[in-house]
Amino acid sequence: MRSAANIVIIGSGVTGLSTAYALVKKGMSDIIILEKGYLASGASTRNGGGIRAQFATEQNIMLAKASIARFRKLGVELGANFWFRQGGYLFTAESQEQMEVLTKAAEFQSRFKLGTKIIDCDEVQRLVPEMVCKSIIGGSYRRGDGVLFPFPLLFGYAEFLRENAVTIETHCEVTGVRRGHHDTELGTSRGHINANIVLNAAGGWSSRIGEMFDLKIPTAPVRHQIMVSEPLKPFLDPMIVTIGDGFYMSQGPRGELVGGITDDGHGGNDPSKSTVHFCRKISKRIVSLFPKLSGASMMRQWAGFYDMSPDANPILDEIEGFPGAYVACGFSGHGFMISPAVGEFMAALLLGDKPPFPRQPYRLSRFAEGERPAERLVVG
């Protein structure tokens, strides 16, 4: 392994890959990505592929809106077909209180011209004819949201980066950090490496990497589970969400249903383990909303982390006391869907350019400065 590079990115998840992609597009070279497991082995290869701009904070909406525009072009740029399908996101409410949350969020989103519509039960039924809407009183719907298939995007990034001389070192764990005279020295399981610029994009492990920089990052990995059904005839156009229990489900281009539901911590926090409890919980929800699916089968299931930040908004910042060191983490389950814009934001930050969005709301120091609006639309 090389012992020096201009830029080292810790983590080969979608945040690290999209940042490297944006850096290459800005003409940068001499970039190494370090990955402790296999390529994108954290949350990036474990997410449900949901892409939406329906959020409740400006921070997430701005990144998500810009990212959706980028996803529409990225496939051609990378030569990778990741099946981005804008079938919309349909959030549904089962109580007046939940309806209020959606109505407020839609009003807020109108400032950003997202075109989110508040709809009644009949309209929900029209959008998802197969769903039993007994418990549902209404919802919010945005056509431009959708789903994509994460793997081809991740591997598409990796291939593009390798073709452009970016080195991706998998199975290479960062074990320590030392501040050098003009750079940062990283200890790894495969030797030392010096870098002028370092980005901590370690997802669920980012707070642990933060400690190596003597930096307290108030994020924590929380396990979430997802299941996929056998392929079925297409019947579900939008991604549906019931916000009361964090249930979501979409139908992929080959007909499989992909879905999750809020995990109540039952059975621990280890993403290499899955629980029967989850399978039963989500199945009960699926059958209650879609009785016809009783006879369809769950094919497989898996687990991964959300890197939760205290306000469920991302942290995109420089690391104090370490010139040239940066962090992008705390995506709280939304990292994939906002990754193209995050990559461009971080690339600008790393190069000392002006990022496309104001830096202040994404700073780590916000937690010490007091209350800020938290993202309420966390699903799963």
Next chain:
Amino acid sequence: MVVNKAFICLCEDVTVDELLAAIQLGYRDIEEIKRITGIGTGPCQGKQCLHILRQVLSNEAGVPIEQIPLTTLRTPIVPVRFGQWAAKGDDEEEAR
């Protein structure tokens, strides 16, 4: 002799050629190969295909097959109907 148009993964229609292409791109970790090719992600959950994948990877990478692990095994090992999962039962039993 390997017939390269032969299917390794019958659930996902993946051929030997496609597996070789992934290995030639430099992917050596079975979890990466599973994700890039789709091998083992269909209804059989790898029961038919993962050992063939391991053997081909072993041959191509020059690594003994014993050193190539299986992918993470998870519930359910066979497809199970949503109606069966959702049926009333003793929830205490789930802890096992």
